[in-house]
Amino acid sequence: MIDVSKIREDFPILKRRINGKQLAYLDNAATSQKPKQVIEAISNFYKTSNANVHRGIHTLSVEATELMENARRKVADFVGVKDSAEIIFVRNATEAVNLVAYSWGRNNIGRGDEIVLTVAEHHSNFVVWQQLALENGAVLKIVPLRQAQGLRPIHENGEVDLVAFKNALTKKTKLVAFFHVSNVLGIINNANRLSSIVHREAPKAKILIDGAQAVPHMPVDIDSIGCDFYVFTGHKMLGPTGIGVLWAKRELLEEMPPFLFGGEMISKVVLEKSSWNELPWKFEAGTPDIAGAIGLGAAVDYLSKIGMENVRKHEIKLTEHAIKKLSEIPDVTIYGPLDAKVRGGVVAFNVGPAHAHDVASILDSEGVAIRSGHHCAQPLMEFLQIESAARASFYIYNTEEEVDRLVEGIGKVKKVFKI
Numbered sequence: 001m002i003d004v005s006k007i008r009e010d011f012p013i014l015k016r017r018i019n020g021k022q023l024a025y026l027d028n029a030a031t032s033q034k035p036k037q038v039i040e041a042i043s044n045f046y047k048t049s050n051a052n053v054h055r056g057i058h059t060l061s062v063e064a065t066e067l068m069e070n071a072r073r074k075v076a077d078f079v080g081v082k083d084s085a086e087i088i089f090v091r092n093a094t095e096a097v098n099l100v101a102y103s104w105g106r107n108n109i110g111r112g113d114e115i116v117l118t119v120a121e122h123h124s125n126f127v128v129w130q131q132l133a134l135e136n137g138a139v140l141k142i143v144p145l146r147q148a149q150g151l152r153p154i155h156e157n158g159e160v161d162l163v164a165f166k167n168a169l170t171k172k173t174k175l176v177a178f179f180h181v182s183n184v185l186g187i188i189n190n191a192n193r194l195s196s197i198v199h200r201e202a203p204k205a206k207i208l209i210d211g212a213q214a215v216p217h218m219p220v221d222i223d224s225i226g227c228d229f230y231v232f233t234g235h236k237m238l239g240p241t242g243i244g245v246l247w248a249k250r251e252l253l254e255e256m257p258p259f260l261f262g263g264e265m266i267s268k269v270v271l272e273k274s275s276w277n278e279l280p281w282k283f284e285a286g287t288p289d290i291a292g293a294i295g296l297g298a299a300v301d302y303l304s305k306i307g308m309e310n311v312r313k314h315e316i317k318l319t320e321h322a323i324k325k326l327s328e329i330p331d332v333t334i335y336g337p338l339d340a341k342v343r344g345g346v347v348a349f350n351v352g353p354a355h356a357h358d359v360a361s362i363l364d365s366e367g368v369a370i371r372s373g374h375h376c377a378q379p380l381m382e383f384l385q386i387e388s389a390a391r392a393s394f395y396i397y398n399t400e401e402e403v404d405r406l407v408e409g410i411g412k413v414k415k416v417f418k419i
């Protein structure tokens, strides 16, 4: 098990007091806090090795290049990718999905072709495809969630509606894109199983998995999933903002045209035409976020030391505790499965008729930071027939005592709103 009090010492921000109370940071699905090891890796880079990468032959440039390429290797190892040239550094998960849509999508998805998504996608894996479909005349097919017990989706197996998923796949399916872990319901999709259904029913379709909420919280072995594209984002896994990852199979990346053009991504430029650099640099035009990549490498070191199995176990414990306590409060509706073992450490809920923003604001006055709103998942909100929800989300440094403070804060919400 993990030593939370020791871990907390590495996160300077957790010492902050908010509105006179000790901060309880429960908004990790939005972004995680950063340990001093990550902050120091970034500041040490600027203090000792700052130079541009892949360009100079002077010592600092060689050092900066080595640090960045080491970080790529670490990230590849962390997610079970053998060929580190398949790890493309981008700004975030959103940019990774856009890269796929612009480079592969716009060249391979045309009029009448079908794109299959689930209703619970984050906007970054929804709007991008909706836009492509509108431009190219492709058809968006949206797979619903299996529902039971009124409006609360319950999934014994923790997946989207598998029958509807299978039925959505046809000969015209060109792309299937789905979340690995839902940022609202916490549902964990069985990525291997969904991928094999796609291989069977629509063998020509490509599969993109949004791992933004998976890679930070559980062991992920991309090479074994059987997907074509996998995206995730550094800032949710202890890394800095501004760095994210696209993974795709080498053969696919070789076939795809560059997304952005300019410096760093070329092999040779003559007046009439240019040729492209090798992978991964073909997709990394311009000066990259060198410090960001190094920071992400340090984040991966930090998480590896703890062990992702331990991260997952800790989150199951906190989520179990949260669901138990929240279920005991009359008028609190929890969305998503109630079994913490089939869900990630994200718990969305509403308190009677109180607006989620009011819930978050009262909790903030108690020093408890949670998220409220539509969570960049408006199609899911519509599906659940709600406008918004409050959401508490956990990470390695959170404690059961912080969950209890969340529960106490909800007591205050109920008092204020006389619920």
Ligand SMILES: Cc1ncc(COP(=O)(O)O)c(C=O)c1O
Pocket (backbone or CB within 6 Å): 029, 030, 092, 093, 094, 095, 122, 124, 125, 179, 181, 182, 183, 210, 212, 213, 233, 244, 376
């Ligand atoms: C499931 C999911 N996908 C994608 C994203 C987008 O991540 P980013 O904003 O870093 O691109 C998020 C962020 O909240 C998310 O939760």
